[in-house]
Amino acid sequence: MASSPSSPYRSSDSEEGTPKPHRRPRHDVFFSTISDTELKSIKIGESTPITSTKEGLEEVQKESPKEIKEVLVAKEVEDIEAQPSTLQDWNQQNRLLIADGTIVNHDIMFDGDVYIEDGIVKEVGTDLSVPEGTRTINAKGKLVIPGGIDTQTNLEMNFMGARSMDDFYSGTKAALAGGTTMIMDFVMESSSSLLQSYEIRRAVADKKVCCDYALHIVLPEWTEKTEEEMEVLVKEKGINSFKAFMTYKDQYMLRDGELLQMLHACKNLGAVAMVHAENGDIIAENEKRMLNMGVTGPEGHIYSRPEEVEAEATFRASVLANQVNCPLFIQHVMSRSAAKVIAKRRGEGCLLYADTVAAALGTDGSHHLNACWRHAAGHVTVPPLCTDPSTPVGLMNLLGSGDLQVTASNHCTFSANQKALGQNDFTMIPHGVNGIEERMSVVWEKGVVMGILDPCRFVAVTSTNAAKIFNIYPRKGRIQVGSDADIVVWNPEQTRTISVKTHHSQADFNIFEGMECHGVADIVIAGGRVVVDQGQLQVTKGEGRFIDTPPFCPYIFSCVRAKDKACQPFKVEREPYESVAVEGDLEGETVDEAVEVTEIISQSSEFYSRPPTRSGGRNLQDSTFSLSGAQIDDDKDIRLSGKRIQNPPGGKSAGLW
Secondary structure (H helix, E strand, O other), X not given: OOXXXXXXXXXXXXXXXXXXXXXXOOHHHHOOOOOHHHHHHOOOOOOOOOOOOHHHHHHHHOOOOHHHHHHHHHHOOOOOOOOOOOHHHHHHHHEEEEEEEEEEOOOOEEEEEEEEEOOEEEEEEOOOOOOOOOEEEEOOOOEEEEOEEEXXXXXXXXXXXXXXXXXXXXXXXXXXXXOEEEEEEEEOOOOOOHHHHHHHHHHHHHOOOOOEEEEEEEOOOOOOOHHHHHHHHHHHOOOOEEEEEOOOOOOOEOOHHHXXXXXXXXXXXXXXXXXXXXXXXXXXXHHHHHHHOOOOOOHHHHHOOOHHHHHHHHHHHHHHHHHHOOOEEEOOOOOHHHHHHHHHHHHOOOOEEEEEEHHHHHOOHHHHHOOOHHHHHOOOOOOOOOOOXXXXXXXXXXXXXXXXXXXXXXXXXXXHHHHHHHOOOHHHOOOOEOOOOOHHHHHHHHHHOOOOOOHHHHHHHHHHHHHHHOOOOOOOOOOOOOOEOOEEEEEEEEEEEOXXXXXXXXXXXXXXXXXXXXXXXXXXXXXXXEEEEOOEEOOOOOOOOEOOOOOOOHHHHHHHHHHHHHOOOOOOOOOOOOOOOOOHHHOOOOHHHHHXXXXXXXXXXXXXXXXXXXXXXXXXXXXXXXXXXXXXXXXXXXXXXXOOOOOOOOOOOOOOO
């Protein structure tokens, strides 16, 4: 195939012998930018050219969906995925060859090609033979990596009296722009039924997502029907993870007894138990104290949530999980103190897994002390960013060593007006920052560029480990035959400067403002569709899929079964114990022993007030004093009056004189 020097990809010009597509395209995708008038004029077997002039675009936009208009107006480029006009265009969207790149999985790097068809990786190797009409993407000098998996997003979330700025469309669009091809969001609706909340969340997300997604279920309380609903969600709804809060007292916080019930249920169902680890009781007291002292600004947020509050809850959660032998995933580890607890407990054999977030790796809590209220409030999240400037490097080192396994974004953005709900009371500032688009670049810049992570480890902490823990590996998180075609062509040398002016989120503030990052997603392929091409987004609302997360992930539950078997308590077999216990002060003594003791006490009650020791000796705690002048040993050997000196305690000497 000939390659154009000015193009990053190559395409065959011949259509002869092109096999028919294996599946029929969805009509709403195939004709998404063709007006009703044009649609009526199309004849079977003929192609209708679509004009790419500005006038032609304006005509198409009049009858195009709103989301398609956005792409056409903003970029003035053709949405290749949405409007193939010929069979060759269709083939190029369903058949892709990524050529001459360095393929990076979590355990291996090698030069090769990847052939994609119908959204699945069909071949991986070199000098692959592919059908004519296949679009070829030239990845020479670049890395070909699995698409990122963000284990923690909060899109379209009602929280603390506000609704997060990014919905499932703008949020997933921003994720794709940064190289993330799958997100994991939360069911946290106010409905009293977990099942009802799940259905509501699915209905909202399914029609908007641009990339694949999965869901975690938040348990705001523990009731009689909670475990029953958890079982239905696991067995019928594709859910394998449940989250509990150890903070937000009197709102979402579960007590230790309830956490134990949750852990038992998760273990029995094969689900991943997750916690937000902070001590809610301490935080509630600290918040009151800060407000009474007149500290009402964003700085009160970090004063009321010191590192040890997160570390204590992390340790306590690990103890509870270890007693049940249930795997535990600790979300958004923000401090070195909490991370060290995890590292120590893992070293002691606890089944702990944890993620940290882009914000903790790319910035710190000193911004809470900024004189600008808006700037300080824009950094308020939970657990809070640490003021210790060494925290980002410390957390990255733990990602490199494997004590932390996953990076997430905890993306939950609120506008300046929404943050202003707490302008006179820091406890009312909605918690959340951005990161869904920036995560991959921040981890590359702070990890790989700084020499802490290698490219394989980068793939592990941004994609593969998440896929393993939540049991979707190797469908996700790996480039191999049979895996989903969620792939990023990563340019390690290109740089970009993060800014609120250029990001794709709806947020009006970016905590990474001005940060220059190496590492850019040149090409992003989601489900076999090219959705980012040299910085141009080509997305369609509702094109993403809900991904079931099966229970009993072998990567973690095989350890559970083995540990249960190895640490099984056993009963000690003994001969029946036939003695009779005596009530009262002599409880536990046999009848014979009690009689003997009574006799001894009665014989020498003048000196004894306590029974003898078990060996029959005198209890040395008793006094030998008597009012009669008698001595305790008067009935023993009588000393002769003529013998004035007795042998010393060591015996008599040999006698040298």
